[in-house]
Each structure stands twice: as C-alpha cells, then as structure tokens.
Amino acid sequence: MSDIYDLIIIGAGPAGITAGVYAARKKMNLLIITKDIGGQAAWSGDVENYTGYQFITGPELAEKFEEHMRKYGIKVRDNEEAKDIRREGNLVIVKTDLDTYRARAVIVASGKRSRELGVEGEKEFKNKGVTFCATCDGPLFSGKEVAVIGGGNSALDAALQMMEISPKVYIINITSELTGDPIMIEKIKGSPRVEIWNNSRVKSIYGDSFVKGMKIEKEGKEYDLKVKGIFVEIGLIPNSEFASSLERNKGGEIVVDCYNHTNVEGIFSAGDVTNVPEKQIIIACGEGSKASLAAFKYLSTHRF
Amino acid sequence: MNKKVTVYSTSTCPYCNKAKQFLKDNGVEFESIDVSVNQEKAQEMVDKSGQMGVPVLDIDNEIVVGFDKGRIKTALGL
Numbered sequence: 376m377s378d379i380y381d382l383i384i385i386g387a388g389p390a391g392i393t394a395g396v397y398a399a400r401k402k403m404n405l406l407i408i409t410k411d412i413g414g415q416a417a418w419s420g421d422v423e424n425y426t427g428y429q430f431i432t433g434p435e436l437a438e439k440f441e442e443h444m445r446k447y448g449i450k451v452r453d454n455e456e457a458k459d460i461r462r463e464g465n466l467v468i469v470k471t472d473l474d475t476y477r478a479r480a481v482i483v484a485s486g487k488r489s490r491e492l493g494v495e496g497e498k499e500f501k502n503k504g505v506t507f508c509a510t511c512d513g514p515l516f517s518g519k520e521v522a523v524i525g526g527g528n529s530a531l532d533a534a535l536q537m538m539e540i541s542p543k544v545y546i547i548n549i550t551s552e553l554t555g556d557p558i559m560i561e562k563i564k565g566s567p568r569v570e571i572w573n574n575s576r577v578k579s580i581y582g583d584s585f586v587k588g589m590k591i592e593k594e595g596k597e598y599d600l601k602v603k604g605i606f607v608e609i610g611l612i613p614n615s616e617f618a619s620s621l622e623r624n625k626g627g628e629i630v631v632d633c634y635n636h637t638n639v640e641g642i643f644s645a646g647d648v649t650n651v652p653e654k655q656i657i658i659a660c661g662e663g664s665k666a667s668l669a670a671f672k673y674l675s676t677h678r679f
Numbered sequence: 680m681n682k683k684v685t686v687y688s689t690s691t692c693p694y695c696n697k698a699k700q701f702l703k704d705n706g707v708e709f710e711s712i713d714v715s716v717n718q719e720k721a722q723e724m725v726d727k728s729g730q731m732g733v734p735v736l737d738i739d740n741e742i743v744v745g746f747d748k749g750r751i752k753t754a755l756g757l
Binding site for chain 1: 689691692693694695696714715716718721725729730731732733744748
C-alpha cells in the first residue's frame with residue numbers, strides 16, 4: 376500500500392490538469408492517475424473559442440496543458456486506469472488496474488469517450504475500416520466509398536472532411552433529420568457526393584480482412600451498403616463506470632453541486648464526466664480549478 | 680547499432696505527434712511518412728500492419744501499431 380496523498384486526481388484532460396496546477400500551487404501532496412494526457416482536447420480539430428487563443432488546434436492546446444502541468448513537477452501515473460473508488464473511514468481508496476492508492480480527497484475528472492454502436496462486426500473491424508477518429512484516419516480512405524454514422528456536429532465534421540476525398544459519403548442518421556449546425560448541413564446538402572439516410576440504423580458490419588460493407592435498416596426494410604470505411608460519430612458517454620459508489624444521473628454522469636462536491640464527502644468531480652451543462656474545454660478547465668479549490672478547503676477544514 | 684525506423688502518420692493525429700516526439704526525445708532518427716498525401720505509402724502501411732489506424736511504426740521490420748511506448752522501447756532496445 377502506498378503513502379497517503381492529500382489529493383488524487385483521476386484524469387488528465389483539461390479539467391484534471393487544471394485541478395492539478397491549482398493543487399500544486401497549494402503545495403498539496405498530489406498524484407494524477409490517468410489513461411492518457413490531454414483527454415478529448417487532444418482529439419479535437421480546430422479550437423477557436425478558448426479565450427486568449429484566437430486559433431489553436433486541439434492537439435496543440437493539449438500539449439500546452441501538458442507543458443503547464445510538467446512545469447510543476449506533478450507526479451503522474453500515465454497509462455493507468457481507475458477501476459474503483461470508494462470512501463473508507465476518513466480516506467478515499469482508489470483501485471486501478473495496477474495498484475491501490477489512498478488519499479484524503481479525490482477529484483474525478485475522467486471525461487467522456489466515444490459511444491459505440493454495439494452491432495455485430497464493430498469490434499472485429501475496428502481499425503480495419505471502422506474508425507472513431509475521422510481526423511486521424513480519414514485520409515487513409517481517400518478515393519474509397521465511406522459511411523459516417525450519426526447526425527450531430529461531429530458526424531457532419533467527418534462528412535465534410537470525407538466529401539473532399541471520397542467519391543461517395545453516406546450519412547446514416549437514426550433520427551428524422553440531421554441535428555448539427557445549419558451552416559454545416561447546408562454545405563453537406565450541396566455536395567453531390569453525399570447521400571443522407573435519415574431514420575436509418577446500422578444492423579451489422581461485415582468484411583474479410585477489412586470492411587466490405589454494412590447492413591442498414593430503414594423503415595422496416597433492410598439495405599446493403601458497400602463501403603470500405605465506417606466513421607462512428609454517435610456521441611459520447613462518461614467514463615464513470617468505476618465510480619459506482621457515487622451518485623450518477625441517467626446518462627451516467629456524476630452528479631455534482633456548484634462546488635463540485637459529489638454525494639460522497641471527500642470526493643469531488645469536474646469536467647465532462649459530470650452533469651454540469653455544456654461540454655467545452657474552457658468550462659472543463661474552470662470546473663477543474665473550482666474542484667481543486669473546494670478540495671483544498673475540505674482538506675484544511677477537516678482533521679485526518 | 681542504429682535501427683531503421685519509419686513512422687507512418689497523418690498530420691492531424693495526436694498520437695502520431697506523441698510517437699514522433701518520443702523518438703526525438705530518445706535521440707532516435709526516423710523517416711516520417713504522411714500517408715494522407717501519399718496513397719502508395721498508405722497502402723504499404725496497411726499491407727505491413729494489416730489495419731488502417733495511425734500511427735504505425737516500422738522498427739527494423741517489427742511493426743508497432745499505435746503509440747505503444749512499451750513495445751517501441753523494447754523494439755528499439757531502450
């Protein structure tokens with residue numbers, strides 16, 4: 376069993392890193408446990424609404440965050456995943472895939488991840504035609520027919536990118552209309568290469584070594600679409616499974632009050648994993664700093 | 680002994696940049712190929728790795744998919 380930390384932060388996206396910087400400046404005995412550094416910010420395209428940067432790419436902003444964190448010499452356990460967190464006595468116990476840690480306070484800032492379709496073939500063909508990062512892998516499908524699954528902004532983003540380099544882009548959307556920004560919908564509808572399938576859902580994905588196509592259900596009928604690439608952009612789900620000892624809402628988000636308290640004393644939460652409205656980098660940062668200050672107050676007003 | 684290292688990447692993928700930075704930090708020389716502008720090399724990457732995700736590292740014919748620090752270190756003998 377390790378030392379007792381003042382504070383353990385789970386996650387190193389915008390919320391976790393900002394919480395870490397604030398905690399380091401308060402000289403807390405601090406540990407960050409995280410699967411990756413930068414979180415979803417590292418996967419974002421262009422960022423034009425983070426005050427102070429009129430334009431910066433997601434990966435660049437994430438690098439700046441990491442640099443800021445490194446400057447304080449914060450102890451980071453990277454590539455490590457939290458598996459359980461619960462309060463025992465006056466401490467909080469964090470179990471990971473590698474070890475068990477104890478702290479007086481914990482901030483959960485584990486963010487969100489891409490939602491999966493949950494259909495036959497999806498796992499089998501991941502990275503073999505099925506991709507969750509159009510920005511990363513899109514160029515590999517240049518000249519090939521592809522499908523984008525989803526109807527929101529990230530799906531439209533992927534479609535806009537792919538219609539420049541693919542002869543045919545199908546958009547498979549489960550609702551009756553696309554729900555992204557009108558300005559993007561207009562552009563997409565203006566392209567002869569895009570075919571929009573509303574009220575449609577993916578039944579299965581098939582292929583041999585790579586994807587060859589997929590089965591679609593539309594209004595009770597089944598269709599077969601021959602595509603080489605499938606971009607899954609159907610939203611995000613919170614990384615909160617390990618935090619089952621905390622109150623979560625229907626969507627799995629951790630419920631916090633305006634001081635980032637969860638329902639369990641000594642455990643705080645911040646950023647996209649929480650029920651705070653609007654998932655934005657700048658909001659996650661603000662929430663991270665608030666959670667850190669709340670944890671500091673908690674530590675300085677309790678005896679351990 | 681210097682190993683021949685090739686990194687297949689796209690300019691927009693964060694793990695590609697992390698992988699390249701990791702190699703630089705360790706003083707490893709490598710050839711960087713942007714598969715988004717080179718179709719032939721993109722196919723070569725798919726043939727070598729049997730998949731279509733980036734980054735792919737070719738370290739003296741040992742293929743590493745993704746920024747897998749552990750495997751990269753082992754392959755390089757770091």
